[in-house]
Amino acid sequence: MAHPCLSCGACCAFFRIAFHWSETDPFLGGTVPADLTEQLDPHRVVMRGTQSKQPRCVALKGTIGEAAYCGIHPIKPSVCREVEPSWEFGRHSLQCDKGRIAHGLRPLTPEDWLDPSGDNAPPLPQSA
Ligand code: SF4
Ligand code: SF4
Known part of the structure; x- marks a missing residue:
């Protein structure tokens, strides 16, 4: 079963990824490579690329909405580990939904975890 995140990556190109410098x-x-981060304030760093007008984390590999993955998955920041894909654990995730909608992807549904191809899920409603 292909995990839905592997055909997404949207949340890695939507939020500013900020966390305590000690994680570098x-x-x-700390595990996060310091050269992939930049200073935000005296206490926090951010993943490079995530402060841009069109954010995209420097560690994100691939094409959003097609095939994407975190290039530092085993050592990624704590804030990234805390993001849940919607309905993977039986509950909605606002962060996941916001990231996907921002990239023109429909929010995940419980059915996506039954059929990860998404064939069972309804299309994203079109705006008027
Ligand atoms: S937006 Fe959701 S489905 Fe997409 S990569 Fe992030 S957690 Fe996974
Ligand atoms: S470190 Fe990995 S999981 Fe976190 S935003 Fe960057 S690509 Fe995404």
Whole structure:
């Protein structure tokens, strides 16, 4: 079963990904490569590319809505690990839905976890 995130990537190109600088410091147990981040304020860094007008995390690989994945998945920031795809765990995720809608993708439904091809899901309503 293909995970829906692997044909999406939208949330990695929508939000500013900010987190405490210590997550980039290996001496403090940090795992995120510091050279993929930039300073936001005295306490926080951001993933490069996510402060742009058209954000896209520097670690995102592939094409949004087709085939995409996180290039640092095992060591990604805590904020990224906290984002749940809608309905993977039986509940809606506002972050997931916002990211997908911003990229013209319909929000996930519970049916997507039964049929990850999405063939069972209704299309995104068209605006007038
Ligand atoms: S927007 Fe949702 S489905 Fe898409 S990559 Fe993020 S969590 Fe996964
Ligand atoms: S670090 Fe990975 S999961 Fe987090 S925004 Fe970047 S590509 Fe997405």
